[in-house]
Amino acid sequence: MLWNIKMNLSSLVFLLLISMVSLLSALKMLMSGVSYYIEWEIMTLNSCSLEMTFILDWMSMMFLSFVSFISAMVLFYSGGYMSGDNNIDRFMYLVLGFVASMGALIISPNIVSILLGWDGLGLVSYALVIYYQNEKSANAGMLTALSNRVGDVAILLSIALMFELGGFSFLFYVDSTAIAAIGGLAALVVLAGMTKSAQIPFSAWLPAAMAAPTPVSALVHSSTLVTAGVYLLIRFSPALEGTVVQTSLLLLASLTMFMAGLGANFETDLKKIIALSTLSQLGVMMSVLAMGFPSLAFFHLLAHALFKALLFMCAGSIIHSAGDYQDIRVMGGLVGFMPLSVMMINLANLALCGTPFLAGFYSKDLILEVAFSCPLNELCFWLLVLATGLTVCYSFRLVYFTLSGEFNLGGLAGVSDEDKTMTLPMVWLGLGAIFGGACLSWLIFPSPHMICLSFEFKILALAVSLVGGLVGYLLNLTSVTYLLESIKKYYIVIFAGSMWFMPFLSTRGVSNLFLKSGGLYQQVGDSGWSEFYGGQGSYSLFVKSSGYLQVAQDNSVKIYMVVFVMWLVALAAIVI
Incomplete structure (x- = not known):
């Protein structure tokens, strides 16, 4: 194929080489407890260095x-996938x-250099979401860009507040009370x-970003943009421990x-189902982070990246083969x-559900x-x-609608797994979904932790999972009853299925509130009295x-x- 004799093959080998070297370096640092901090001073401003x-x-x-x-x-x-x-x-x-933007963000302990990777992610994600160049993609890209812009502004304000510390390398201050002493800094970082x-x-921008090509979704929703x-x-x-910000984050993450x-x-x-699944897992990571267990959140971040990338790749393979249909019905x-593809999507689904081992x-x-x-x-x-x-x-x-039951694609019977370019990466990520969790748990938590819980709490996670799976399958198996219930309680279905009206609030609500008031201000203020x-x-x-x-x-004598006459008249008026 033409694509793999150009730049793409060399970039593929380069990325694999970086992955291998980084993994070996991580293992060495994990075993020895050594870290490397590299600093290059660019300029000094008011006794505050920019490095x-x-x-x-x-x-x-x-x-x-x-x-x-x-x-x-x-x-x-x-x-x-993109061969055509x-x-x-x-x-x-x-x-x-x-x-490259994500790599810059990962290895930056400096809030200024983090902004480079942070803004790079926002810019490239906008370009990728609008890649197909239609109205829906343009709207989704704008929603994504503007939502992330709020976080960019929060980072910029954090940089301004960190002037008080005399430096921007936050790793030197997070373990002290310095950041806690600066009011609002922790809240701005959490907002970002x-x-x-x-x-x-x-939350509304994440399902909307599904307008991007599926390979981008596999990358964005596993290990890059949303995990930043x-x-x-x-x-x-x-720096967040014991603050009101941490408690608020726990509540919002649980609701998400x-x-x-x-x-x-x-x-x-x-x-969009898989995107909402990502959103749910991000809520899990944020909630455990708000409980005060950052290492555990990082562990779930890495484990989730493997099976979520696999899940999107399997979905892309199905969509690509089924004539670009995305409706599971x-x-x-x-x-x-x-x-x-079905075996791999089942494997990824089971890993997502927390199936043992x-x-x-x-x-x-x-x-x-x-928890x-x-x-x-x-x-x-x-x-x-x-x-x-x-x-x-x-x-x-998802299993019921797409993988089991009767074949509903009609004349589109040409679906198959023939493209090895798409199936080979799925096999490698499938191995990661099987063995990745165990290997990571041995590396990150080498000594076993004993958590003593009562029998009810120990069995609760398994019981809830079993009940959830049973309900999910049976409700759709008896689809007639479920459909009637949906029609009868249509407003509940609309509320729950539309992410609690958040997309409407993020688009129409914001445009009505801010854009119209901004237009009025521009008309009366900027173009009027101002x-x-x-x-x-x-x-x-x-000029006058x-x-x-x-x-x-x-x-002029005149x-x-x-x-002179005006001066005389004024003087006469004063004398009289």
């Missing part, structure tokens, strides 16, 4: 290894720019993390997790036509046990339990004044006579 800094520790190296490996698999997969695209080279360059990781109320906020908060986590799980059970677009019985089990089970042993408030506890059940529920609903007393008014005043001054400087 380009890099942190090479086990966490950044391991994350960089996972990002590089998944990116290499996505590039290889794109060679098959005339602009495949442009697409590959955009993906590589995306990976929430926008990038799409927590409530910034979680990674930043993991780095900042010591529940909302996304509920919405996925009413969604019919295959890619017109699929069915794909197991007889695409056995490899797959990648998701080691992190999710530990997260639930830690049950923490002094968690009752609302967050039940939201966590319900979200766990809903995850299994929508996974089995012009009259501002630019145009000042211009007219200066300069005209009078010019006339006065013409040395002017002097007029002034």
